[in-house]
Amino acid sequence: MSDAATIIASGLRKTFEAPGGGALHAIDEVSLRVRPGELTALVGPDGAGKTTLLRMMAGLLRPDAGSLQVLGIDVTRAPQAVQDRISYMPQRFGLYEDLSVQENLDLYADLHGVPQELRRERFARMLEMVDMARFTERPAGKLSGGMKQKLGLACTLVRSPDLLLLDEPSVGVDPLSRRDLWKIVQQLVESEKLSVIVSTAYMDEAQRCQQVYVLHAGRLLAEGSPASLTERARGLSYTAIPPAPLPARGLQARLLDATELILDAVPRGSAVHFVRRPEADERDLAQILGSAELQTRPAELEDAFMMLLRRNQQEPDSGTARSQPPEKSIARSQDHGPLIVVRDLVRKFGDFTAVASTSFEVNRGEIFGLLGPNGAGKTTTFRMLCGLLPATSGHLEVAGLNLRTARAQARGRIGYVAQKFSLYGNLTVRENLEFFGGAYGLRGQARQKRLGAMLEQFGLDPQTVSGMLSVGHKQRLAMAAGLLHEPEILFLDEPTSGIDPLARRAFWRTITALAQTGVSIIITTHFMEEAEYCDRIAIQDAGKMLALGTPQQVREQAGGNSATDMNQAFIAIIEQGRGQLPHHEAGGRT
Known part of the structure; x- marks a missing residue:
């Protein structure tokens, strides 16, 4: 093998x-x-083959055909020789939660045979790199999601590898932690000339890489530098500014529905970024844009990525909501007043205050985003709103019901999609929906009618065993289960974590349609661009409310304007709240 290639x-x-x-x-x-x-970078939709490819490179899976050389070694013949020279961090890295940070480092050093005389210097360097020297005695189970990922990376690097394989290392972590992780990775590449292969669902992360491979359904669609791939979308990228009072997400939904003309559309600030099909004439856009203002813009890597995926998509409309509004939502959409009222909400665990004096309201048909870094108190707030966790103090009202006195009644009016897939993996899709339909009190023909509607709306095969579904299809099933009883309020706790941009577009098309029927949506997410879909957002940190308002108002609070990237705004607000000067990299993409 030539020295000019790490992997062939x-x-x-x-x-x-x-x-x-x-x-x-x-x-x-x-x-x-x-x-x-x-x-x-390896990029591609859910099920593209990224993890399988990484596992073969790591010598953990044997190829059925073809050849694979890693660091000059035939990995099929000598997988152990490859594993002795690489480090691999899978999506679910195996930290031992009862062990401390230091004990986890010691354990992985033992497993990798790191000599005792090298450990002190290596541990000190890793702890400094991940900024965790102060937390060596803390149990891993007590760390936030972002800190767990950084500890996982440190454990992966307790020895000095020739090749580092990272499988979606930033899934489920907030923009601050994501920025820190990428600083560490780039520092390793620059200072140690380390070869790093990373799979990612974030196009801004792929933009940082020298080479990008786009995978779909196990096949390689395209490869090249970010600049050369972006060139594919040149002349096809636009910005549309909707006329008042049409929200950006309303124009986006209209554009996404025009599949014969449009390849992709996403809200950005008060505007919509979209990509037209090459075969569509620019003059054809007028009929769907109406009085919206049209501007050309430079293409982005995500534009080219979505072009490639759309052209190879087998199910163009699966997962999008096109059904008629539920009758229940129409009947109740005439009600007035907020559907959720939170006043001075507090939750303590012993001496620790997880949520501190939080207040906000959510109106009917509103999409309300609850944002914050890992450990900010978002999930605790969610669990209180859903009636799953009692508040220590404060007033909490859901659908006109006081959660202190009518928790069971309130639960019947809400749907909940948990952060992690929480359905029964050994049951089929139909059996899961049958079970949850019964739990929500649906019986007989009413249950079968709703079950059929959910299967059709989310493009689910009723006979598939749920545990065998891809991440994106599991998310669809969880959504279907949460909507079976036609709730007035839908709580979504990081529902798009770990799913690709294509699946996220389909998901948000569903959410937009639901909000139009009068369903109130409360969502947490670490994808800051998803905040643009929300009518209003709240940003929490350390249990405290730092910002509350429309996405535009939040950008202004961060010192920006309508063009400010929401990642930048989020980081600025968190750092302001923590009393820090803005980080010198906070203005860059994260």
């Missing part, structure tokens, strides 16, 4: 048995060449 794959294939029988080609005739000392 040729005609690589990996096939598994599909859940319903037959063959699933997880990797199908993939050939690629990874250069040394660079950051390389």
Whole structure:
């Protein structure tokens, strides 16, 4: 093997048995060449084959066909020789939560055979790099999500590898933690000339890499530098400014529905960024834009990525909501006043205050975003709003019911989609929906009618065993279960964590349609661009409310304007709240 390549794959294939029988080609005739000392990205939708490819590179899966050389070694013949020279951080890194930070480092050093004389210097360097030297005695289970990811990276690097493989390292972490993780990775590449291959669902992360490989359904769709891939969308990218009072997400939904003309559309500030199909004439846009103002804009990597995915998409409309508004929502949409009222809400765990004197209201049909770093108190607030956790003090009213005195009644009016897939993995899709329909009090024909509607709306196969579903389809099933009883309020706790941009577009099309029927949506997310879909957002940190208002008002509070990136605004508000001067990198993309 030439010194000019860290990895050479040729005609690589990996096939598994599909859940319903037959063959699933997880990797199908993939050939690629990874250069040394660079950051390389693997991007693609859920089920594209990114994790399978990384596991083969790590010597954990054996290819069914083709050849794969890693660091000059045939990984099929000598997987242990490869594993002795690489470090691999999977999506669910195995920290031992009862052990302290230091004990986790010690354990992984033992597993990797790191000599005692090297540990002190290596541990000190890793702890400094991940900014956790102050927390060596803290149990890993007591760390926030972002700190767990940083500790996982430190444990992965207790020895000095020649190649680092990272499988979506920033899934489920907030923009501040994501920025810190990428600073660490880039520092390793620059100072140690380390070769790093990372799979990611974030296009701004792929933008940082020298080489990007786009995968879909096990096949390689495209490869190249971010600049060369972005060139594919040149001349097809636009900004549309909707006329008042049409919200940006309303124009976005209209554009997404025009699939014969439009490849992609997302809200950005008070405008919509969209990409037209190359075969569509610019003059054809007038009929869907109406009186919206149209401007051309430079193409972005995400524009090219979405172009590639749309052109290879097998189910163009699966997961989007096109059904008629539920009758229940229409009947109640005439009610007046806020649907959720929170006044001076406090939750303590012993001496620790998880939520401190929080107040806000949510109106009918409003999409309300609850944002904050890991450990900010968002999930605790959610659990109190859902009646799953009693408040220490304060007033909490949901759908006109006081949660202190009518918690069970209030639960019947709300739907909840948890942060982690919480349905029964050994049951089929239909059996899960049957079970939850019964739990919500649906019986007989009413239950079967709703079950059929949910299966159709979310494009689900009723016979598939739920545990065998992809991450994106599990999310659809959880949504279907939460909406079976036609709730007035839907709580969504980081529902898009770990799913790709294509699935996120479909998800938000569903949410926009639900809000139009009068359903109130309360959502937490770490994708800051998703805040643009919300009517209003609140930003919490350390249990305290730092900002509350429309996305535009929050950007202004952060010292920005309508064009300010929401990641920048979020980081600025958190750092202001913590009494820090704005970080010198806070103005860049994270």
